[in-house]
Structure formats: C-alpha cells, structure tokens
Amino acid sequence: MGPKQCVARESLLEKSDEDNLGKVTPRPRLWNRKCTAVGSMCGMVRSTVLERRLLVMVILMCCVGFIFLSTSRDNLKPEPWHSDKMWHYPVAFPRCSIDACFNFSRCEHSDEILVYTYNDPEPKQNPTYFELLPSSKWHTNDPQEACLFFYFSDSKANKAAWKKPDPRNLPHWNGGLNHVFVTFADRWAQTNPPPGSIGMASILSTELHDTTYRPGFDIAIPLPRRNVNVITGLSELKPFERKYFLTFKGTRYLSREGKFRSGSEFRGMHDGKDVVVVTTCDHGTNNKLRLWQPWRGAGCAEDQTVFDSYDFMELLNTTFGLAPAGRSPASYRMLEVLSAGAIPVLVADNYVKPFETLIKWQRCLLQFPTSEIHRIVPTLRALSKKEVEMRQRYCQQIFQSVLKDDSTLMQSVMRSLRERFMGMLPNLPLTHDE
DSSP: OOHHHHHHHHHHHHHHHHHHHSSOOOOOOHHHHHHHHHHHHHHHHHHHHHHHHHHHHHHHHHHHHHHHHHHHHHHHSOOOTTTTSTTOOOOOSOOOOTTTSOOGGGGSSOSSOOEEESSOOOOTTSOOGGGGGGGSTTBOSOGGGOSEEEEEOOOHHHHHOSSOOOGGGSTTOGGGTTEEEEEOOSSHHHHSOOGGGOTTOEEEESOOOTTTOOTTTSEEOOOOOSOOOOOTTGGGSOGGGSSEEEEEEEEOOOSSTTGGGGSHHHHTTOOSSSEEEEEEOOSHHHHHHHHHOGGGGTTHHHHHHHHHTSOHHHHTSEEEEEEEOOSSSOOTHHHHHHHTTOEEEEEOSSOOOTTTTTOOGGGTOEEEOGGGGGGHHHHHHHSOHHHHHHHHHHHHHHIIIIISSHHHHHHHHHHHHHHTTTTOSTTSOTTOOO
16 A cells, blocks of 8 residues: 555545544544555665666766776777787896896806706606706806806796795895796796796796897797607708608697697698698697587598698608797797708797807798798799708708707707807807817
8 A cells, every 4th residue: 555545544534533523533643653654665665776776877877987988098098019919928027138137257267157956857757958957067066156047947836836936035046146047838927937026037948039038148949859760861861852842740729829720821731742731639728629619620620631641750851841839939840840951941920049149040941920821832932942952051050060969959058158258258268169
C-alpha cells in the first residue's frame, strides 16, 4: 500500500467519526504511524535506486573521460618507434665505457687476463665453451689478483626466481667495477637482474642489440655448437660444386619472436630443387598453443611431411645456409653452416654479431631484416661467382681461427676482452698469442 492510499484511508475514517458523534473525536493514529513507516521505506528505496543510478552514471562518465584522455594522450605522444618491432628495446643499461667504468690497475700485474668466477656455468645439460674456463690459464681462485670477475647468470635458480638476485650482494661487487655478466638467455630478463642495477659491469651475451649495445665495453658471443659432427670433407667443397644452393631445416614458430618463419615469404622460398626451406611445428610452445588455438597450426601437417623427407646433414651440402632468428636474434644454425664450409645468410633485426672486433662479418655472411625476406633468393642469385668464392674463403678462415671448437671459442672470448684495452697495457699486448 503506497503513502497516498494510506492518507486517503485515514481521512475517510476521521470524517466518519465526525458524522456519527457530531464532533471530531481524537483517536489513536496507529494506522497513520503504519502509513508513515511504509512511506518512509518507499522513500528510502526510491532514494537508494536514485543513488545507484547516479553512481552508475558517474562510473560511466569516468570511463568515457579516461578513454578520451588516453586517446588524446596517444595522439599527442605516439607510441615509441620500437613498440611494434621485434628485438628493439629502449636503452636500459647504464651508459658505461671502458675508460669510465673500469679499474685498469687490477690487470697490469700479469701477462694473462686473470678471471675470478663466482659460480660455475649452468645448466650442465646444455654445456657451453665456458666450462673450459675453471681449468684454464685464465682462471684464478684468488679475487685479489683477478683482473675480471665473472658471474654466470643462467642458473636454474635465477631462471626460476621471480625476483633475480641483487648483484650488489656479490662479495667483491664494488659498484660493478671489472665485473662481467655472462648469459646465453634468449632475453635478458629471463635470468638477469634489472638492466639498471648492473652498475659498472659489462656484458658477455648472445643477445646484444645495436640499440642497447655499448661498443668497446660489451662483447657479443656466439651460441655453442649443438651439432659437432660434420660430413667429412664437406667444408672443402667449392660453392658451386655443392648439391644445394640455399637450405634450412628447423622449427617454425607460431607466435612471438621468430613467428616470421611461419610467414609465406619465408616458407615460400622452398622450391624443392636447389632451394630447400623446410619447417616443423613440433615444439613445446607451439604444441601448447595449438591446443588452445588450433587455427594457428594451419599447414603444420603438410610442413611436417616435407620436413621429414630431408636429412639435416645432407642439407649442409649447400652454398648458402639460412640462419634465421628464433626466440632471439642469435641462431645455433650460424656455426653449423660455417662448419660445413657454407656461407651463412642471417635473417635478424637489431643484432650484434659475435666477436665483432675479431671478425669482419661483412666479408663473410649476408644479413637481411625480417621485413625483407623476399629479397633473399634474388640477391643470392645475383652474386657473382668471384664474390661467392671470396666470401666462402673468408668464412672458412674465421671459422678455423675464431669459432671451430670450444677451445677456440674460449680463446676468442679472452682475445675480445684483451681487445678492449686497445694495447694500453704493455703486459697485455694485442699481438700476444693465445
């Protein structure tokens, strides 16, 4: 019963009392109290509804305002140039150089660069050439005589930790002077501390980018070789005596970095004759993704059939070998191609190649951005026989002197560290034989 009905009922009852008795007789207003209570409740309900509507309107207005402000801000301040590019990151490392962030006096009392290591390289199931360091002439157990302090970041604990260890807790940290972070991780953040926290330390890494690299201070290193067995005598074949012109056999990534391998331009290079580019989707990340988004696996079954029909070692009998970026710009394929006497063709963006002070890479390999894959085959076809032969000879030369095995790779790391001194320390001349 609403408040108006209550008032009407009360008025009728009061008028009836007056007609019967000739006068107005006061009476208890119990019904009036009930009606007042009901009216108050109705008013409260109406007030609550209005308040909720008002709250909803305020929230909607705030959302519209936020969207408007965000849109306006984006128009005034567009996304950074690197936001939609793979492997392009803003500068995050401290702006160090060898003259400003290094204590040379620690290195002037020995005819070798002595290295103190905080830990051993990990994991053991993925061995690297740095495992030779503890038993080498460059290692010392005495931090007082060390020129450099190595910290191997790629430990199982670091990879699993949500917050990476603070380097300032290292016992000989001293602001990072003469310290070196060694990492093979696809991304810096996987096993390493925040870039801004490394102080005056330098980096030995397979994942260095032109946009964040500090020349003369950081050193790019290659991934370790996974396939050490090469067909006997294959490296001695001349370019145009080989079975294939251009080959690649590897993983086709369906998401994130490396997904250009799934593109039609990359897979379309395959002609089944002298150009063989075959891929497989059989990969841990891919398999999980295909369970949730089956459409991403379009063409995987057909690719697998072609993939299985070619032998990896046979495909190394080629003039050119593709070494495309995967989860990082670095590729295991580069050393495999070089070991077979072929010429690497890199497909990568923003990539600092290994040992750039020791190797003139422009004389050996060719490199194409991921946006220019369509140029690869026409460019290679257009090279003269003389240029191809010159490139192959230089590739073979640098492979033998810098990259051929773990021992040579470890020597190349130490040579690169010595190169940073630019000959200023008489006890560490650049001409010193390793």
